[in-house]
Amino acid sequence: MIPAKTNPISTTTIREKDVESIVDWFDQHKQSFYILGWSYLSNQKQMEELFYRSIIQVQKEWPRYKNKTPFETWGTSIFIYNCRELSGDRSLQASEDSEPRQELFKALDQLKESEREAMVLTYIQGFSQEEAAHLLQVSAEKMKELLASGIQSLRNEMRPESTFNGCKEYKKDYIYYLERAMDRQKKIDFEIHIYHCQDCQEDLAAFQDVMLTMLDLTNLIEDLHVPYGFMEKVRARLTEKEIHRQQKNKKRKRMGLVFASVFALLMGVGFFTGAFAYVYYTWTEEDPELRYFLQQDLGKRLNLEAEDDGVKVKIKSVIADDVQTLVIYEIEDTGEDNQFVMNFGYGDGVFVENEYEIMSRETYPRFYPPDLESDINNKEKNVFKGKMSLLPLKEESGTIKLTITKLQKLIRDSSGRSGYWNYDNIENKTGEWSFEIPVTKRPSTEYALDDEVTEIEGIPLRFDKLIIAPTTTILQFGINNERIVKRIDSLNINNLEVNNKKIKAQMYGSSFWHSQQDVNWATYQTHFDPLFGEKPKEVHVQFKSANLTVEDTFIIELDDIREYPHTFEYAGSTISIDRMEVGDSTNFVLSNHEVENREYEWLQFNIVNESSFIDMNSEGVIVDKNGVVYEINNMPVPYEEIEQPRHLSTVQSVRFQGKNVNPKSLEIYGYSTTKYLDDVVKISLE
Structure with a gap:
């Protein structure tokens, strides 16, 4: 149950597998994190968003991670940060979707946030007080105070009719004493006082009762299981994000040539009408996007350069507004025929040293995948031109201190598919390229x-x-x-x-x-x-x-089924319970291999039984808008070529622990689906 104690993650593995290893780690510890999330949140929509945001943020913040802190502690601190953010986000709070709170959570809801966090991390999550203090960024002494005040607040809630008149100077020592953390002489002095003070005896007994009640209620939380398919929904969102990341940009049409006589005429008119800049950039800037910004007088040519180990990085222009600060760059390998790009944008080898001083954190930088099809990026084998989004400026103008420490080598896919980037073999180029960039924000x-x-x-x-x-x-x-x-x-x-x-x-x-x-x-x-x-x-x-969730309850009593496979109709499909094998463990398998014109993508269900599941698996296919089926196992899947893909499950299976476990019923709550519009x-x- 304690993420800091089991299955430590290898930082080398993260570098090699990137987001997949992070997802796997969250999957391993989903039960513990799920319980932690429920101490802040109140519905499944929030919980799914919590896991999704935390995985994305761990991936994003990875370049800043230092091995001085255990990964488990660092990852948990990010999870807690997102818990706090989402608990105050009213847009994800819908009372209709809220679920009944566990009694312990109801009690904890009455505490101050700092007290609740200290109690949850120590008594529910099982962190040591030192680890919990590190996570909450408080001193060990402050941690003791938070636990003591939290227990006292719970005690007052649980026994509102009682009065507690223990001596104030001894209250702070209750936890030390009950946790047997006192040194010998102080323990003797404390026990002598307690022996002679009736008020402190009663106060200490009540304090101890609350601690024991916490432990008892904590055991009840073990019944709060992660719903079947929970992580699959999170993975599906991450898969969709990956699909979008790999999709190619449409080709931009290059402007046609203009007759020399027309050019001469426009040049002449330009001096009187202000059209000179428009015509000038039409003929002198080959990057169509940068040309557009320059023609509209939204940015200026900068051509700032920095070079390290034969790789030259040039900042060509910066266009800033209230949404983002867009950096247009060019990278040239002066020694070999390599193309390099910014590593998936800001945060991955790209940092603004004075970010907190000049930039607003009310929004997030946009992500712009490399344009692999454009003519300008297929013209020279050693030059790549791209763009990157930074946070918007706080003020109308400022100077950005930009540092780049890592670039990613662009490796075209060996299959020859146009515009496809090989994500399996990633090579990085390290170095240091630093810039001071003057920026003026434009109005919206x-x-x-x-x-x-x-x-x-x-x-x-x-x-x-x-x-x-x-x-x-x-x-x-x-x-x-x-x-x-x-x-x-x-x-x-x-x-x-x-x-x-x-x-x-x-x-x-x-x-x-x-x-x-x-x-x-x-x-x-x-x-x-x-x-x-x-x-x-x-x-x-x-x-x-539109991606929808449809609630449509359907219950099958498994005791009534005499032989398998057993089929039933649901959401316009014939679904099969292939088998339910009872033995040293129980295996339950649902399948539907018909994908043509299928209404649902994933079933959301629960199996009522006396044992908790220990393993969940699923198989599926990707189907595009035209009904073309792509096998997920036939990698790499050409996501960039698939028109509006749907991820359809074909097999969903559950395995339960314990001998001769007999599930009672299958309860389908609803399903997810996509409607083309x-x-x-x-x-x-x-």
Whole structure:
């Protein structure tokens, strides 16, 4: 139950396997972390978000990790940080989805946060007081105070009618004494006082009762099991993130050549109309994205350079707004024919030394995967041009002290697929490239959409605002979460059409937004390519797909089944209970190999029994929008070539511990599904 005590993770393994080894470690300790999460949170939606965020953050913060602290302690501290963040995030708190609290958690909810954390880590999670103090970043003495005050607060809750008149100077020693941590002479003095003081005797006895009650109630929490399929849902979200990361960018069309006579005419006109910069950059900047920013006067050419071990890094320009600080760079290998990219962006070998002084932490940097198909990145074998997102500036201007310590070598896939990046054999280039970059933030424009409401799959959808920033265009919208039978977990938008111009949604374009106007609405933002021009009069939103959870309870009494396999109908499919083998352990297997036109992707179920499961496994396939099936085991799966993939389970199995365990019933709560959309909604801005 204690993550710091079992199955230590190898830091070498993390470097080799990256996020997968982190997911495996969380999977190994999911029971312990699940209980820890419930001491802060109150529903499954929050719990899934908690595990997902923690895994992503451990991966992101890995370059900063120092081996001076055990990985288990470091990882747990990140988990606790996310517990705190989510416990105050009202957008994930829906009373309809809240579950009954364990009695111990109800009692702990009455404590101050610092007292509750000290109690949970010490008495429920089983950390030593020194480890818990390190996690909470308090001194050992402060840890003792928090435990003592927490127990006293619980005692007052449990015995509200009692009065406790123990001597104040001895109260702080109760824990030392009961945990047998006192030195011999102090223990003798303490016991002499207790022997002669009736009030302290009663106070100490009540204090000890609370500690014993904590231990008894802690044992009851063992019944709080991680639901079947919980980690699979977290993995599915991570898989979706990986799919988006590997998808290729669409080719940008290069501008056609202009007749020399037209160029001469425009150059002449430019001196009088201000069009000179536009024409100049049209002919002198080959990077179409940077050319666009320069033509709009949103950035300036910087061409800052730093070189180490034959690799030259050039910062070509920086465009900043309230959403992000976009760095456009070029990397050249001056000695060999290698292409290098920033290691998946900010945080992985890329750091801003003065981040806390000049940058806002109210948002997260965007992720931009390398553009492997563009002409400019296929022109020279030793040069790569890309972009990277940093946090936005706090003030209108500033100087960013950027340090790069690691670059990633670009290895094209041997299969020859255009634009495919080989993720299996990663090579890094270490060094140090430092820059001081002057930056000026550009303004953004917001358009209120007057909370216009439509429906997707019968669920209300509200449009809040359109934000046009220099580096991106953002549509903010809300999804109603009052209905619990069917709910939208995520909504994917294909494009926006503004002023007769279509702009595509960016990779990693959808995000959860923390600002919450109404507890019944979850707010999201989708990012699109930049948009400039005259004031928009109307917006057309074209949807792509919706990921839903459908609650549909179905119960099968297993005692009534006489032979296996046993089939039943659910969600429009014929599902088979292949077998239930009872012996030294019990194996339960569900399967459905029919994937054509299938309604559900994953079943959410529980098996009622007298023993806890010890092993869960699943098999599945990926099916694209056109019904083409991809076997997951046939790696590498060409995610970048799959159109709107669905991950369908074909086999879900559970193994229970103990001899002759006889499960009583199969309870299916519901299922997850994806609906492809082609809806277009028109929104007027006038």
